[in-house]
Amino acid sequence: MNADFPVALILILGAALVPLLRGGLRTVYMALLPLASFVWLLALPQGEFAQLQLFGQSLVLMRVDRLSLIFGYIFLIASLLNVIYAQHVEDTVQHVASLVYAGSAIGAVFAGDLMTLFVYWELTAISSVLLIWARRRESAFRAGMRYLLVQLLSGMFLLVGGLLHWYATGSLEFGQIGLSGAGGVLILIAFGIKCAFPFLHNWLQDAYPEATPTGAVVLSAFTTKLGIYALARAYPGTEMLIWVGTVMAAFPIFFAVIENDLRRVLAYSMNNQIGFMVVGIGIGSELAINGAVAHAFADILFKALLFMSMGAVLLRAGTVKGSELGGLYKSMPWTTGFCLVGAASISAFPLFSGFVTKSMIMSAAAGEGLQLTWLVLLFASAGVFHHAGIKIPYFAFFSHDSGIRCEEAPRNMLLAMAITAALCIGIGVFPRTLYSLLPYAVAYEPYTASHVLAQLQLLIFSALAFSVLMRTGIYPPELRSINIDSDWFYRKAGPLAARSIATAWKHLLAGGSEVLSAQAAEFGDSFARHRQPDGLLVRSWPTRSMAMWVMVMLLAYLLVYYLGK
């Protein structure tokens, strides 16, 4: 076998054949692609392969080491699970897009230089947006557009940052970058957008809930985790990240509690989980990096499981609004069960995957003496149990009976959920297997009496808090509402400011002479007018005005030359 073949191409090129196939054959073929890539990865030796010379720089298309391998494995697992989960979908666009998306995420993980990273980075953006648009409705289209703009903006930051970095260091290598130069800062912003750092995070809550039921599962697996990989590669031990991560882990809790759309709740819990990983990367010790990577691994699985169960609910019940659901456990017992496994994993119940990974980060934070961070993370753990572990299953499957009676999820969805749930429990029960794949050697033991007891106390008391609040009616009820956080700045403040300035401007001018007020009215809707067929921007110019411009230009040049002499 040839280690120079970029493994990402198996998925990306393989996707090209998907439109030609139908039915069972297509499913088998699509499942074979990630499987084949997986086998390929297992056989790969470590090192740098597929080197190209371009623009006088050597590009490394395949850099295989422990860090890239573990992300490669989990991305392929997620891709395979998604193939199974989405098997019933007829829409070819979604199948192709998710394969290309997974492939480009894997390509980015194995990229050894910033140029290659950039190409795959953009490709993930372009392919993933199709999963949002595939919902084919106006709001999804708009959300997808915003998503695409943000993702491409991230790519632009990466490009400009990469160029600056190259300029400063003479190397395009994608290794430890750090914040020493302007390039490093820009690249960090690029990664931060993908990781959904606070104030750069709105695209996530905006776009994921608009994706198709199956699309959200794919989306949840790759984009943000790719950001985490990139951070772990380029900025380990950057102290600023500890604080960013701490804020990230805490603030989504409040929004998640009041949010009604359950997939949006999951999107917030995603922020929160990524916060843990960012803290781990910021600490930068071997234990912390291991914890961040392991948690990314586990998070992909349990977040996928939760999104899968919500996708099944959306498919069968037609909505994921907490206020409209309830009592679904009667109709969808299997889905309920799998959702509970996912909920237990994300809440870090002992014997579930979240427990063995999240506690590594917590221990690393405690070991470094970061008390404040440790406390906030503890609060965030309670919060995540509360909104993802209890709220989602409770409002969707239990709570008051909504009267919705629907079928159980399709068989392929159940199968995908079953495998994912098995993996979540498997990791929780046999953490050594996962630990052996981590970038550094692990001497960490999750199942000590103190760990287990502390975690159980935390969980039981937050469950108690939820029950008491529910009983006494203090808990915020599920309302049909759209909650706005910092996207207020562009959803509300921007247009508001623009409107008030326009109004003020009109008043100002209307206060003047009549001529001015006429102009003010003209100014107010000039933009709309200029877009119409005879508008200034669109209409053709009369010959005389063209000729006048020629005159103006000639005179301008002559004048400039005359003066310039």
Place this chain on the structure above:
Amino acid sequence: MSLAQHLPALQVVLPLISAPLAVLLRRGGLAFAMVTAAAWAAFAIAIALWLQVDSSGSISYHIGNWEPPWGIEYRIDRLNSFMLVLVSGMAAVVLPYSRASIEREIPRESHYLFYAMMGLCMTGLLGITITGDAFNLFVFLEISSLSTYVLIALGRDRRALTASYQYLIMGSIGATFIVIAIGFLYLMTGTLNLADMATKLSTIKGTRPVLVALAFFTVGVSLKAAIFPLHQWLPNAYTYAPSAVTAFIGATATKVSLYALIRFYFTIFGDSLVFEQLPLPEIMLMLSLFALFVANFIAIFQSNLKRLFAYSSIGQIGYITLGLSFDSVHGLAASIMHLFNHGIAKGAIFLLTGGIVATLTTRQGIPTAPTFERLAGLSKQMPLTCFGIVIGGLSLIGVPGTAGFISKWYLILAAIEKDQWWLAGAIVISSLLALAYVWRFVEVAYFRSPPVGQNAHGEASISLLIPAWLLIAGTIWFGFDTSFTVGSALNAAQQLMSNSR
């Protein structure tokens, strides 16, 4: 003397002869064969010349064995050998395409005239590129302009007449300015040979008549090259001309004018005068930025696809002049590269748009304008055409893997070389505008459902698709294998910069 030594003359003479022959034959099919053969021959000659220049340096050919500076000299160096390949290559691709395309767009009885005019237009453009004589350049400029007016007026839409008339007026003003400039230069130097003129000018640089000549020339060529703000003739001309004409002049005519600008700035006036003593770089920079942002912005709001890409051309020309304004090897190389890369991408897009027009138009009917309402859901019916336009559009945006990325990369490098970080930023942001207008097409063609009551129609005919996809393939090819484009452009830029110092 062997035939190979006369290649420079044949480069122009073959297309020139094909035009009157096409008129004499008076049959569409024969005229087509005649002019297409001439175009292919010209393309082969251009490649041969390029290879010759690449291996053994510049060629100087004396027409009729009259020694320069008295006789007319054809002078081929790295820059114009590269341009000859672009112009003749586009002609070689567009002509086979035109046969099926004008079937729907031009009355049958004028087909032979169309081919004759294409032959003349090609002659003019190749002549401007190859000649080393100032007045000869003006003559070829007129040949290409006059034939272009006719070609545009052949469009069956009646607005084509006004568009052509407007272009006639503006083009004449431009040509007059150019001839005035050449007159001033002749007055001051007593020679019309460009190389000779350059040596004689070096002693009298900065005298008033030379500066006036520079101003007239700049404005005249800016008009022909549609450099913002003298671009207003372009949208109508491109929109209403027959599709094959739009593709050909869109890919070559403005590019050749820009070539003339580069030639005069760097070979004749010398960049020490143009760029160091005069504030021309600043003016050019401002105008380029206006072109990038204003033209690209206007493009977003067009409802006719041809018009949208016409405005996009004005924006892309802005990148070319931006590269010039850096006055560095990399900047100049980026401009020269972009002449080529934009030429093939835009040529491909206009060819594909022409395919849409030909498919929507009923036989003998008025050509249907490719407005966005009519394009809704088009990707279902014409997947290859739509996909091709998207790839061409990606090149306009400058997505890696397309030719457009390469030239933008060098443009950004040039900006960074000059420590103009904000310019690199501006280039990137203006690409977002390009993304917006390409996106409009994608949204309409791929995500809207077809308008009710529209007749089902299939993919454009294969004879329309093959030439267009050749260019699309070129767009991708030159996005990866840059040895021809980047190599030629860097060599040409180095040659120009070293000569003009």
